[in-house]
Amino acid sequence: MTTYPPPAADPVHATLDQGLHQLAALGGDLPAHANAIGTILWSPPRVVIVGRLKAGKSTLVNALIGAPVAETAALEATNVVTVYQDGAPSRAEVVGVDGRRHAVAIHHHQPSRLPVETLDIAFVDRWLPSSALRGLTLIDTPGLSTLTVANDAATRRVTIDGFEQTRGASIDADAAVFLFDAVPRTDEIEFLSQLPFTPLNTLGVLSRADSFGEGALGRRDPLVHAHEHAARMATQLSETVNTVVPISGLMAQTSHTGMMTEHLAGALARLRPLAPLEVIRVLDSDELAGDEPAGDDVLPLALRVQLLELLGEYGVLNGRHVAPHGAAALNSWLTEHSGIGELQRALTSSTARFAVLHRAHRILARLDQLAFSHPARERIRSLAAQLRASPALHLVAVLEDYQRMLRIDPRAEVTEDLRAVLLASSPAGRVGLPDHASTHEIAAEAHRRLGHAQRRTLATSSAAEDAALVTLIRTYTALTITG
Ligand SMILES: Nc1nc2c(ncn2[C@@H]2O[C@H](COP(=O)(O)OP(=O)(O)O)[C@@H](O)[C@H]2O)c(=O)[nH]1
Ligand SMILES: [Mg+2]
Structure with missing residues (x-):
């Protein structure tokens, strides 16, 4: 896993950090609260x-x-x-x-x-x-x-x-x-x-x-x-x-914690000449039962147990053909076939991208909570509102609306529109156009969507939808401005 954009270079991080400094500047016990909330911002x-x-x-x-x-x-x-x-x-x-x-x-x-x-x-x-x-x-x-x-x-x-x-x-x-x-x-x-x-x-x-x-x-x-x-x-x-x-x-x-050794790879290589069913029989054999072939003739019990524990049946059966090339080769084979690379890619790309937005949401939620109970509630509330309205945190506001809409009406048109904005990797994507669309085309489509969203505000079915439309209108308005 890699580290995320260095915090200082990330506008979401910088804006929240600034917001927490403003919170601390309100004095009293607020510097302590700002610090506590800041630990969320500074943790992965x-x-x-x-x-x-x-x-x-x-x-x-x-x-x-x-x-x-x-x-x-x-x-x-x-x-x-x-x-x-x-x-x-x-x-x-x-x-x-x-x-x-x-x-x-x-x-x-x-x-x-x-x-x-x-x-x-x-x-x-x-x-x-x-x-x-x-x-x-x-x-x-x-x-x-x-x-x-x-x-x-x-x-x-x-x-x-x-x-x-x-x-x-x-x-x-x-x-x-x-x-x-x-x-x-x-x-x-x-x-x-x-x-x-x-x-x-x-x-x-x-x-x-x-x-x-x-x-x-x-x-x-x-x-x-x-x-x-x-x-x-x-x-x-x-x-x-x-x-x-x-x-x-x-x-x-097994491959990522350094458990594979030359000794084990050598032991596994000894199973190579056996047919699959024989391998399983050796692995499962129990000396007392006098099984044929006796497992101990091929490998001592401790090694058999260890191989099975570290590799599973699939790893033993298929890894035995790689084992003669040594522990490093076997380790690479395990890594490649385990699927861990794909999982790490999914984690660091998409999942982590939304996790960073979600962490920002958690920080805003902490501010809301503080505004609820603190004597300086008005000023904290306006700070939270100011942060949510800042361009750097726009996607965080979109995420919050999306979360609310998912609970109320996952299949609503606004829910879909919010999702598209979140998933987009370019301004064009936010209005459902392919990435190569021209600024002019983007502005025209944003304009059309803006009109549609404004008309929809006349007949909404929940406060969440009202809020979501306000956010979408902000999104589209920003995109109607060309050059
Ligand atoms: N064959 C096989 N066994 C696994 C795999 N992952 C876990 N196990 C075994 O399943 C058992 C439970 O795994 P564990 O990670 O403790 O599960 P948890 O309860 O979800 O934390 C352990 O004996 C593991 O060795 C796997 O990918 N393949
Ligand atoms: Mg567990």
């Missing part, structure tokens, strides 16, 4: 990873960070939201539901005991030096488990399965990565619709691509099959996610 956008228990969230987080830090099955006991951010030294703090912070010592090769009972933990803040985290903060969540449990189990579900925790973590996030295998269930889609995101900042991930369909021994290559399926799901889920990327988090984790 936050991406929350959501999905059912065992969907592969923590595995993917490890792959993205490039270090095996997130809990995996072995440490599943700690069912807590964890916020991973760049920082040194490597350390953690447990934040209790009472708001108190407790430092946790980090031991390598040994899970650290948390100083607070899981039920009393709001989340864990985890810092580690990682260039991958410089651009995005990642939030791992415990996951949504069976949401269809009976009513009397509701409390259990909330506390044990992380439903409520995940929701809480999402409030402070700017984008979501939604992991599912095969087909997401209705309750998962419903849960996503309750989060404060739009399809623009929700990235779908078809996880466990290496075991998709009939799996490693099936008639079709599971990765190819998963690609096709992901494309279908992207269309089907277009009201929830902006795209669906298939991924083998396991293969990505």
Whole structure:
């Protein structure tokens, strides 16, 4: 992951920074508030990873960070939201539901005991030096488990399965990565619709691509099959996610955390002469059962277990042909086939772009909140209004209107128009024209749209639509001015 436009060069950042300075200048306790809100501005956008228990969230987080830090099955006991951010030294703090912070010592090769009972933990803040985290903060969540449990189990579900925790973590996030295998269930889609995101900042991930369909021994290559399926799901889920990327988090984790060694590659190479079914038999063989061929004759049990854990059946079966070329070659093969590159591209391009806008929205929302409760409410309110009206923050205002309209009427014409403005990569795109359209054509189309939007203000059906039309009128007015 790369870093975003250097803050100083980014007009959204500069305008908000200036606004916070104005807030601080109002005196009293406002400098402290400005500082607190400023930490949002100076931190990377936050991406929350959501999905059912065992969907592969923590595995993917490890792959993205490039270090095996997130809990995996072995440490599943700690069912807590964890916020991973760049920082040194490597350390953690447990934040209790009472708001108190407790430092946790980090031991390598040994899970650290948390100083607070899981039920009393709001989340864990985890810092580690990682260039991958410089651009995005990642939030791992415990996951949504069976949401269809009976009513009397509701409390259990909330506390044990992380439903409520995940929701809480999402409030402070700017984008979501939604992991599912095969087909997401209705309750998962419903849960996503309750989060404060739009399809623009929700990235779908078809996880466990290496075991998709009939799996490693099936008639079709599971990765190819998963690609096709992901494309279908992207269309089907277009009201929830902006795209669906298939991924083998396991293969990505192994290749990105330095777990592949020459010793393991050498061990894997020894499976090369065997037929696929024999390989599986060797992997599954258990000495006590006296299976033929005895696994131990080919590879000691510890190595077999390790290979299977690090590569999965698909990785073992297909990676064994690459293994004779060495660990580096095998690592490249894993990276390439894992799908992690495509996922990183989707994250840094589109998802992160909208996450940056969403972070600006969160800052404005904090100002609104402050205006609500602070004695200087009038001046804070006018500052927020001034910021929303500034050209640099125009797209943030468009995003806020789009979010409101999505909830009220996702299929309305204004909702579509706002979406087009947000997605456009050029002034022409904002009025639905191809990028190469001339300034004259853009102005003419903007003029036409302006008239249409003005007529629509006469018969709106909600306050949200009123506000959205005002924003669209501003957008089109700016585009009618040529040269
Ligand atoms: N075959 C395969 N297994 C995976 C993949 N991702 C995760 N797993 C395994 O699935 C189990 C649960 O993964 P984990 O990341 O802890 O899921 P979480 O509950 O969503 O955080 C672990 O045993 C992982 O090794 C994958 O892409 N392929
Ligand atoms: Mg997990």
